[in-house]
Amino acid sequence: MKKEYLFKSERLGFRNWNEKDLTEFTEINADMAVMEHFPKSLTHKETSEYIVRLQNHYQENGYTYFATEILKTGEFIGFIGLAYQEYKTDFTPATDIGWRLKKNSWGNGYATEGAKKCLEFAFSSLNLDRIISVCTQQNSKSESVMKKIGMQKVGEFNHPKLKKYPKHQKCICYEINRNVWQNLT
Numbered sequence: 001m002k003k004e005y006l007f008k009s010e011r012l013g014f015r016n017w018n019e020k021d022l023t024e025f026t027e028i029n030a031d032m033a034v035m036e037h038f039p040k041s042l043t044h045k046e047t048s049e050y051i052v053r054l055q056n057h058y059q060e061n062g063y064t065y066f067a068t069e070i071l072k073t074g075e076f077i078g079f080i081g082l083a084y085q086e087y088k089t090d091f092t093p094a095t096d097i098g099w100r101l102k103k104n105s106w107g108n109g110y111a112t113e114g115a116k117k118c119l120e121f122a123f124s125s126l127n128l129d130r131i132i133s134v135c136t137q138q139n140s141k142s143e144s145v146m147k148k149i150g151m152q153k154v155g156e157f158n159h160p161k162l163k164k165y166p167k168h169q170k171c172i173c174y175e176i177n178r179n180v181w182q183n184l185t
Contacts (some may be wrong), residue, residue: 003074003099007068007125009117014081016058021067024076025051028102034078037139039165057083063126065098068114070105077105080114082122082131085136087103087160091173094132095122099145106141110146119149120185123178132157132175135169146174150184 005013022044027042028034029042029050042050058064066081078101086093095146097118099111122128135142146153162169 003069005069006011007117007121008071009069009113011027012114012117013069013071013078014114014117014121015069016064017055017067021076022048022051024102025078026069028100029101033103034100037136037142037168039168040163046123051067054079054083054145063095064120065076065100068101068110070110075105076171077101077110080111081118082126085132085134089157089160089173090155091132091175095128096129097122097133098151099142106157111142113146115149116146119176119181128178130174130175130177134171134173137170137172143174145173149176150180151176152180170184 003013005015007014026044026047029047032041035041054064061084063082065079065083067076068078068080069076077136078099080099083091083096083098085096097115099115101110119131122131137156154173154175156170156172158169159171
């Protein structure tokens with residue numbers, strides 16, 4: 001069965017979400033290693049509701065944190081993509097680039113490869129001017145991906161959605177604009 005992807009990188013396919021993703025995405029969201037830099041893991045119900053929000057975000061904006069698969073095997077590995085963020089900070093509103101991949105896919109360069117392809121999609125197909133990325137101060141792996149894709153640190157802040165979670169509230173923000181991205185490619 002040939003899969004329909006919205007776009008592809010060398011090794012990854014990016015698509016909107018479907019109900020078949022729920023079981024595997026629930027497993028990813030329940031993995032404490034994957035969710036280390038988030039306030040808590042997500043239940044089956046919370047994951048189902050999150051998928052609906054991601055599907056609706058795609059319908060409203062033409063992009064989302066895309067369900068991501070390995071092209072060679074069709075294996076679902078999580079998400080890499082874009083989401084519009086309106087919470088109140090000096091850096092928002094803005095479109096965020098983010099990723100959440102299952103543990104056995106770590107260390108293969110998928111987050112970097114996928115994020116680069118999503119930046120290309122953001123700037124070339126969606127004609128966006130600026131993309132941000134946010135992570136907790138302790139999340140050095142995500143910060144490393146941000147640097148690898150050409151983003152520059154623009155500041156630190158207390159995330160307004162994480163007030164109840166002091167361990168996770170201190171975050172950093174990186175950004176890249178279309179001109180910088182064009183000079184890198």
